[in-house]
Structure formats: structure tokens, C-alpha cells
Amino acid sequence: MEQENLVEIRNLYLNFYTYDGVVNALDGVELDIKKDEILGLVGETGCGKSVTSLATLAMVISPGMIQSGQIEFDLGKEKLDLLNIKERDRLKIRGKQVAMIFQEPRAALNPVYTVGDQIAEVYYHHRKEELTKAAISEAEKDVKNAKGFKRSIYKRELSLLEKMLKNPKSLTVRFASKIPILKRFQNRIKLVVRKDTVELLRLLRIPDPQRVIDMYPHELSSGMAQRVVIAIALTCNPTLLIADEPTTNLDVTVQMQILHLIKELKGKLGSSILYVTHDLGVVAELCERVAVMYAGNVVEVADVMAFFKNPLHPYSQALLESIPRPGQKFVSIPGTVPSLVNPPIGCRFYDRCRYALEKCPKVKPELVETEKGHMVACHLYHEG
């Protein structure tokens, strides 16, 4: 069964402008993320996997800059090239359609806001209308049930909420939300958010969510913090979840818990996941397809089964061989990763490759499909 592509990254070039020179961090990256799959993105430190994952959101950390390329995102109704739209429109996609979780969960949470504040922020940002509607229906109920003075208060709150729904930037609303007593009409929204947040935390198996919601990030263990980061990512039921090494700094038993959780949530929410990692064990455990990166290039894309059984690219082969196995000799990849300031013109793996051909240092291999669903960028498999 062939699934449609959710994201198509084409020819993505990205440079970092450092004091030592221009680093070609991404050199024509090609990557598809299908709907409803877990794609593992594997590679060593500095291969560009984290940069790629951020770039999928059209984001770069300074001093980086996207040079060229396309990031086509299928929104169902329409396809958007994230690099070709206004920043304002991108803001609507980030966090709502695509969410991200990070390697260091406690660093990804702002230390001066509580867990609840940080989750609520995303709610307000992307789902204000929905929340207002929910609050209005609550208020309507109250208006019906209450009598006398209370009723008039509820009525005023209701009218303010309705005004807010119609035009959140209107002067009345902005004025009312600053005045201490009038401000209370927003409490309804806050209550709705709090209820939803607690639900969400419960979904992530966070014990005692009513208490956790008022905690600051430094009070959480790293496993718990990672759950909170995932919770923030899931507030808007994103179609794509980008996970940048989310379990690398966690203990194995906690890593197991988080992996289980991700698998389970994926089943529930039906979103795609781009899982960045350097741990082939995690890939085998979790992913359906895998993409291997080396020095700014995607060198191989395959189904997990095919990849572990029959890796095609010499780098993938070496990577799999270098996994230590008891009773066997350790195998390593000779040489080092080339500097990306002045990278080789041809294949970037050339000088470490045991099958290097004559044309390898001269011509850059393209990513070509050799078997169904198995793509590789290596001259060994190309005609001619």
C-alpha cells in the first residue's frame, strides 16, 4: 500500500556563516515524509540531521541560512512550499500542523513559566477561537441557570466573550481584559484550558496532573519534562511530529517508557513522526522507514526491514557493522568526516569508502531508487 507524502523536501541547501568560513551544512537534501509513518533520520554528530529537522519547520538557528530548496507541505486542502510563503503564514503551521520535541527536555521549557502556562500559551495561540466558543457555551449555560444579579454578570461576560470571538482585537475587549474586575470574563477560557491541559497530561501518563500543571520545569525529572514537552507538541494534534533525539539523554528504562508512549500516541492521533536519532537500536525498535545522513546529504532511504537486512550505501553498511556485538571484533570506519567548510566536490564519503570508484571524488552521486522504496546515493548502484 503506497501512502501519500506529507512533506517533500527537495534540494535543500543550507549554510552556516561562521568565522572559519561558510559551512555547507546541508547539501541538496532530499527527503519525503509519508502520511502516518514514523521515519527515522539517522546519522552521526554534525551530519545535519538536527538542522534538517529544524529546517522542516523552515527554521534555522543563527548564523545559518537556507540557500535554496523546497519544503512542500500537504495540508489536505492545499500544498504549501514553506520556504515560499510569508513568515506570518508559517507561524500558523508551526506548532499547529508541525510540532517539535527536543533532546534536552528541561532546556526546551522556559524556566520562568509553569508547565500549565507553557501549555496554555500554545492553546491561546492556535486554538483561541475554539476555546472562546467552549467558554461561550459554558457561559450560556450559566446564564440560563442563574438568577438575579448573578445572571446579569454572566450576561455581561457572555457578551464580552462573543465580542472577543467576533473581533479579538477590538478596543472594548482589549480594554476589558486590562481592568481587574472586568478581566474575569477570561477566567472561563482559562478554566477550559486548564481542563484540557489536565486531560492532555493525563493522556501522557503524567501522575498527578493537577499538581504538575503548577510546577516549574526545574522541579520535574527529565523523563517527566520530556512528557511535558510532548504534551505541548500535542496540544493542537499536529499532522507531523518532529522528534530531535528525544530520548538520547534519558536513562534506558525511561527511554523505553517514552518510546512506548510515542508509539501509542501515534496510533491514537494518526500523525506522522520524523524521529531523529543516532541510535540504530531505537530506529529498529520504533521506525517504519529510515533515512541515513552523512555530511549534509541523505545517502540512503529504505524500509527498516530492508535497511537492516540489506543496507546498500557503503556508509550504512559500515555504520551497521560498527555496532559492537559480543564475541566479535570491533569494526570501525577509518578516517574522519570531511570538513564542511571546503567539502569534497564528489561523494563526501569517498575517502572513507572501501569501494571507492574512480568517478566518486569527481561526481556527486544522486539519490536514486534502486528497488521499490529503497533509495541510495552511491555510484556503485548507478548505471554507467
Place this chain on the structure above:
Amino acid sequence: MKSKGRFSEFKKGMQPTIKELKFTLKKIRQSPLSLIGMSLVSFFIVIAVLAPVLAPPKMADPFLIPYGEEYVTIPEPPSQLHPFGTTTGKIDLYYGCIWGTIYAFRLGIIVIAAILLIGVTLGLIAGYYGGLIDEVIMRFTDIILAFPGLILVMALIVALSQAINPFTGQTWTKIDAAILGIMLVGWPGYTRLIRGEVLRVKTEDYIEASRASGSSDLRIMTKHILPNAIYPIIIVASLDLGTMVLFAAALSFLGLGAPPRYADWGQLINQAGNWVSYGLQYWWTFVFPGLFITLFCLGWNLLGDAFRDILDPLYRRK
């Protein structure tokens, strides 16, 4: 033969240092602000070196500004004879500004050297050994730092100028008292700074690795901690070289530093105070010495700022 071998080894050993130095100079060249700072400081160094030529001293103490035979109260505007004009008492501003440069360097270097010596030693000891020694040293710095620096120095000057200086056998001159006072209020800041650095460096693995290698405390302190903790202090010292001169000038301006007719920029501005009420009519009396102080401090501040960026190892390694 042997000595040549040793020399080539020394040369090899120096190579990385030279490389780092070249790198530093390259970085300075790349930033316009640090370039300005560098040129300002060089400019003042040249003036200081050439002072005896630019303004030949006429009295036994070259820091005493020569003045005309007849006492003229009204300042004279810049002329051939007095390029920067004169101030009260026919005092030559040009001479004052030039020799003021040497004086500023002398004061800044003496004060900073003394502060560095005391501050770094005590900070290193406090940070490395911790415990009671640390407590005693740090509480003492707390007490001195409980005063705004200028005010404690003012009090000291008032006290010392009525006390006997054991070196001269007379009461302290205000200028000596000022230098002593600036040293006294200056070192605690350095002690605190280096102590913090030592505490940071102390937790690094390479310190423990050195202990695992059997190093003594002294070796760890001098070979590992000090080289890794000193850079922020060097930056602050280069910034402070200007600040300390400014400090002394402020005291002179208040009348608590150099005596009248002394080649000190602050003192010259103090003298100019009488002519300010005439507006810009006697502008040279305060503009020239003021410019000298400002540019001197600006030079060191820009240079220190550049050092701050360049010597930051994180920035370097990128």
C-alpha cells in the same frame, strides 16, 4: 649543538603561542571598534614615550607644569607658544596634557599591578582551599565592597592627609593617599572575580585528572587553574586601566588628588571650573584636558571590549 636543539625546541614550543597571538591580532584588525581602541592606546603610548621631546621639562620635577614669570589670572587662548592655551596662572595646558599622559600611565599601571597581585593571590587561595580561609577573605572583601569606592577613598584621603607617612616622615600628600586608597578599594572586586572563576575551573575534569596524576596543590593552582581562570581578569584589568585613571581624575577634580600646577588632567579641569561660568569664552581650559581623559578611557574600554570577545575561548574555538 645541544643549545641549538634546545632553541629549536623552544621555538616549537612557542609556535602555538605565536599562533594564538596572531589570531588575536587578526581578530582585532577585523573589528573597527577594536581597531579604534588599539590606535587610541598606541597614540597615548607614543605621546608618553615622546613626552620629553614634545614638551621638554623645565623643572626638576617634570610633572610640575612650568608657568610664566608674571602671574596672569586670565587664561590665554591657544597660540604658537601655548598650543592648547593657558589656564589660571599662565599654566601651559599643552605641557599638562602631554605629561598628564605619562602620569596617567604611571598611575594606572602601578594601581592595576598592585590590585592584580593582591586580588589574584587572595582570590586563588580563597577559591582553591575554600573553608575558613575562604570565609575570612571573602567577608573582608564584603566589608570593603560595602562602601561605594569613591566615598571610602575620600574618607581615607581625609584621614591620611592628617597622618604621618612612614616613607617620607611628613603627612601624606593627597595624591599618594589617593593612589593608596584606590588600591585598597580596587582589589576586592578582583578577588571576587577570580574566586568565582577558580570555583568554576575547579570542577572541571582536567583538574581532577591532574590530581589523579599525582599533582600537588601548587602545581594544580599554577599550571591548571590560573591559566584557565586569568583571562576574564585580564579583560577587566584592561578595562580598569582607563577606569582607575578616571577615578583618580575625579578625585583630583574634587580637589582630593593632585595639587595645583601638577600635570594631572583632573586637576586641570578643576582649575578650569572657575572659567566655566563664562560659557564657551575660555573653552580650551576644559576641552583639552577633558578630551585627553575621555579618549584615554575610550581607548582602554574599546580594547578591553575587544579582548572580551576575542579571548572568550568559546568564541575562539568556533
Place this chain on the structure above:
Amino acid sequence: MGLRDYIIRRLLMVVPIMLGVVILIFAVMQLIPPESRASVYITDPHQFQQIDIVIEQYGLDQPVHIQFMTWLNQILHGNFGYSELLGGEPVLEGLIKRLPATLEIVIYSAPLIVLFGIWLGTVSAVNRDKPPDHISRITSILGTSLPSFFFGIMLISIFVAQLKWTTLGRVTNLGSILVQVNTGRFHQYTGLFTIDALLNGNIPLFFDALKHVALPVLVLVFIQSATMVRVTRSSMLEALSKTYIVAARARGLSRKEVIYKHARRNALIPVVTIGGLLVGGMLTGLTITETVFRFGGIGNWAAMGAISLEVAIVVAYAMFSAIIFVLANLIVDILYAYIDPRIRLG
């Protein structure tokens, strides 16, 4: 629990520091011969003619520890000595009398320094290595390099002497106001002319006082906000490089929200710590600025006292500024612990 312990601990630390301050001042006083330091004990101008009696009365020829206890007793009872040359009044009285003038400068310059410093620092960090950053860095470096007395003199020669916009001192015609005060037509509620003028409904006087205070405030703000700019900039840059900023952007927050909601709140926590430094800088700056503008506040008074070697004034001023400084640092530390949840709850 953690915060309460911290506050108690911090409060307890004030005691040894204050004791140390008193001992240090006493030690400095010991450098001075008894005849000169007798003025620190004198309560009545006639005693200046009978210094020997004063020395005997307060035990200035006794062993050091006894002298110290005597002096401690005196200052705890509010006796800081008598000023012979300046004003001819008890020192404590002189200090209190001149405090409003100083406060008048402080209440205008302190908020301006903080606001201006934070604003410029933020602008600088947000536009790193762009023209606004260069301008702000140059401004702050100039602020640290330009001597306040030189800056002040320049302003006086241009605005006071040349353009005659205003005069030195606190108001143009102090005499007429003092007459009004004595005749009860002008109430001195606070001693601050700008505020009192408003309370008395004397609008011209308000503007006049404001004009007089403007130049000293300008000097202080320009010089003192430099540190604020620098610290805000670097702490803002650090905050902006944190992962949670990337995370916030990845959640779809706009640049403005990220900067002002996520980065600035974190960046301002370390900025609080230089509040203490700022108070120290203000005390130093006031001493010089008031002297330049002849503003008649405590800084001006202390500088004049120092020149005329009035030990009592200098001692009282040093004590006063140490107390202010220590208290400021205390408040800053507690505030810092309070606003940073990592300390408050950890």
C-alpha cells in the same frame, strides 16, 4: 521554605557586614590625630575651643577597644559630631537637611537609568551586529569613558553660561522661596521642590525646578545606564541562544512574542543583580555631579567637607552611604531570589 531560610540567612549576614563597616571606619579614623578627630564627638560649637576636654571626656587617649566602644555608643545615640566650617551644625542635622536635594535627583534619574538601560540593551541584543547594536554599544562605551565632571562642565558652559537656559543650584531664586516658606505661603511637604511646587499649585516653580534638575539627571543617566545596557545586552543575548527560544519559535510564536515574553523575562533576572551596583554608582555619581552643578545635596556637602578636612562630615557620609549600599544589596538579593523560580522553589 527554601526562600524563607534564604531571606533569614541573608538578613543575618547584614549584621557582621555592618559591624565590619563600623570597624573599618573606626580604623580609618584612628589614623587621624586625636585633636582633629575630636570633631566627630563634639555636640556643641563651643567645644572647639576646649579640644583637650573633649579628648578626655570621650577617652580619645584611652586604649583602642575602649575608644571603639565609646564611639559606637555615640553613633548609636545619633551623635555624629559637629561641623565647624560647613553650616556650623550637628552633622546628622546637616545630612538630613540636604537629603531632599539629593532625592530630587535620584527620583528622576533612577527610573530613567533602568528604563533606558533595559530598552537600549534589548534593542542592541535583538539587532545584534546591526546598526542599532553598534550605536548602543558606542553609547555605552562612551558612557563609561566620559568623565561625569567633564560632561557636566560642558553642559554648564553651554546651557547655563552660554545659552542661559537655567542656572546652577536647585531653583533660580532660592531666596524668594525661602521667604515664602517662612511666611507660610509655601509648604514644604517633602523638601523636593518639583513635588512641593505641584502640591502648592505653583506651576512655574515646578518647571523651574525641573529645568534645574534636568542637567544633573542627564549626566547621571548617560553615565550610569552604560552598565545597565551592557548587562541587559549580554544577558538578553544569552537568553536568546537558549533551546527554549527555539522551542517557542517552533510552537508558532512570533518573533516579538518570543523576544518579549520568553527571552526578556529570563534576561531580566540577572539584570536585577546589578541593581546593587547601580546604587553604588549613583552614590559615587551623585557626589561628583552635585559638586559640578552645586546642587547642595549630601554629595556636594560631603565633597566640600572632604576638601576642608571635616572629619565628622566624611565619617557620617561614609557611614550613610555604606548603610544605603548594604541595604540596597540586601533588597536586590532577596528580590533576585524571589523572581527566579529556580531559587524560590529550589
Place this chain on the structure above:
Amino acid sequence: MDTLIEVENLKKYYPVLGGVLRKKIADVRAVDGVSFKIFKGETFGVVGESGCGKTTLGKTMLRLLKANGGRIFFNAPSDELIEIEKMEYAINSISSLDSRSIVYSPKLLKLLKKYGLKYLSAEDLTKAKELEDAMGSLKKLDSRCIVNSPELMRLLREKIPARKRYELTKISSSTLRRIRRHMQIVYQDPTTSLNPRMLIKDIVAEPLVAQGIAGGRKVYELVIDALEHVGLSEKHLYRYSHEFSGGQRQRIAVARAIITRPRFIVLDEPTSAVDVSVRAQLLDLFQALQKDLDLTYMFVSHDLSIVECVSRRVAVMYLGKIVELAQTEEIYKEPLHPYAQALFAAIPVPDPTKKRERPSISGEVPSPVNPPSGCRFHPRCPIATEACKRVEPELVDVGGGHFVACNGVSK
């Protein structure tokens, strides 16, 4: 089997300060009563999750941290043995000597006399005496050179005590500094374990210089020798550590560790900071060095699959305690302690065909400040009983050197 190190009931607590006066209010029990032996020539693996005390254990064993209780015995080579090895090294490095040459060494003479070896004839001794007089003017000659007779050395080796047992928890700091050369440590992250402001030549030479083992030209030779052992060379001497890649930096750290020819090295997560492709190179290096230099390792790591490949025996730690200790194959195939079971089951296997639904234990490691009563694992343990909350299980041998600390298993 030869025991190299013996640890008895070792404890290391860190104080937790608090209250108004910053007094100690509690302890972090990083290592809380641990006993085991490490045999000569083996690699002893220690695994556990963060905060279990494995790194603290390694550092406390080298007395880089002071223990709060318990004892550590270290069987270091005797001073005599060191002396003989030094001489042998000296003799081997003088190629012009043949087996008949006699070179003078007062230290060897002293040893020979002390152990009553009359191997040298009276004639030889006179000759040696003559030489002794002649030596006075030849100061340049190395005084450590000696009769080049392997036979004599062998006999001497038999006579002298080969080892001396030090109680590391008791010895004075000067003795400690003297025997530091026999035990070394390699840290997790070479970027922080190498002084950024020191040249490689000084970093590697530090143990020699700091302990006064060698000086001058000798240091230079030994440094190059050590660098060559780890696959670096003379051309790397005059560089700073930041000029190297992560793998090379770790090699430099290893060179520093082996330069004094130690007997025991603690490898504290030595491969955690490097990439997979480099990891294998380092592991290879460790094994080669172990063979060449007769080393004993304690391999501390959270990466269970690596420990499986390198260690002969493995100890699993949980909250400052060893919960299980056995031969590697045994413990990986059939762990007995419920925590060890959960831990080994949680390793992701790089083989998608072996995807199995494994039970994962709930919760996270509790704080070591107030560890749970009884068995520390009981709040997370699937087979915990009421008794586990009260009774702290002891580490007992369940047969064949397989130790377990579990109330459920030992019964």
C-alpha cells in the same frame, strides 16, 4: 585468581546543605555499602542509570573522592618490582650491550645484597667496585644501568615480594601520591578532561613530571612512546587539544593514563562522548592496550551493549548499591534481579526482526537523598512483597560467583 582490588562496604555520601546556617541536613547516598573484588587482568563492567553512583564509585576507588566508610585494598606492585622493571627498561633501551657486559648500578647492588643473591662472582664484584670508582667522573652515564643478565633479573624477581597491599582508605596523602602511578582514570568527555591551555606534550607528560618519575629528555621519549601506543605521533606534540577530533582527544587522555604504566585504569564512560564510528576504534585500543600493558580495567558505562562486549564480569548498580554481579554472559542471558531484568530488557536492539513487546518498568529512579526503605527497588518492582519494604536484601552468592541482592531471589 589474583585479586587486584578489594572493596569492602564502601560508602560515599555527599552532604546536602540547608537551613539558615547552611548546615548539613541530609546525605546524598551516592555509594552506600558496596563490596566486590576486581581480579588482575580482567575488565570489570559497572552499569546502571544516571544517579546510581557508578561514576562516584570509580572515583572513590581511586581516592579522588574521600570515602565516608568502608575499605579499599589495592595490591600495587612493590617498590622493588618497580625498581627492577625500571632497570630492565633501561637495559633494553641500550642496544649496544651484550649479555656479558657489566654496567654499574648501586641500587641493584643494594637489592642483591638485601636478598642475599650471590650470583655475581667475587671477580665481578671487584670489577663492579672498580667501576663504581670510575663512575664518579662519568656523571653522564645512567646510574640505573646494570649487569645485563636476564638470569640474574629472573632470580631477583623471584626473591622480592612482587606486590604490596595498600589500604587506599587509610594511607597518607604522600604515599597516595607515590602510588598514583599504578592507578589511573579516563574520563567521559575529553574536551573537559584535557586542559585547554596546555600543549599535548605537557598534558601527556603531567603524571611523570608531577610525581617526579622522570625528567628532561626522558620525559620526551616516554611521551612519544605513550602517544605511539595510542596511535598518535611526535607531530602532535605541539598542539592544543581543541585542534583534535573527539576520538583523537580521547586517545590523548588514554596516553596520559598509560604513561606511568599503571596496573589499574578506571574507564569512566570513555566512549559516551564520541560517535559510533569512532567508538569501535577506541574499544579496540582499550583491548590492545590491555594485552600489551597487562592492564586491569573497571569499565563504567550506561551503555549496556558496549559493556557486554568488553567486560568479563559485570556489576549492576541501583541507587548506590550493587544489585547483581556475575559473569557477563550469565548476567546478560539470565539476569536474576528484577531491576537488572528490566534494565537489560530496555536496551533497544538494532534488529527490527527482534521487535518484541517487552514489559517496561514504571516510574523513575527516586532521589538518593531519601532512598526507599528496605529494598531500594521495591516501589518499582513487579514482584515486591510487604517484606521488601522493610528488609534490605544482602548481596549473596547464588552459585558460581553470581551475586544477587534480592529478597525474592535469594530465598
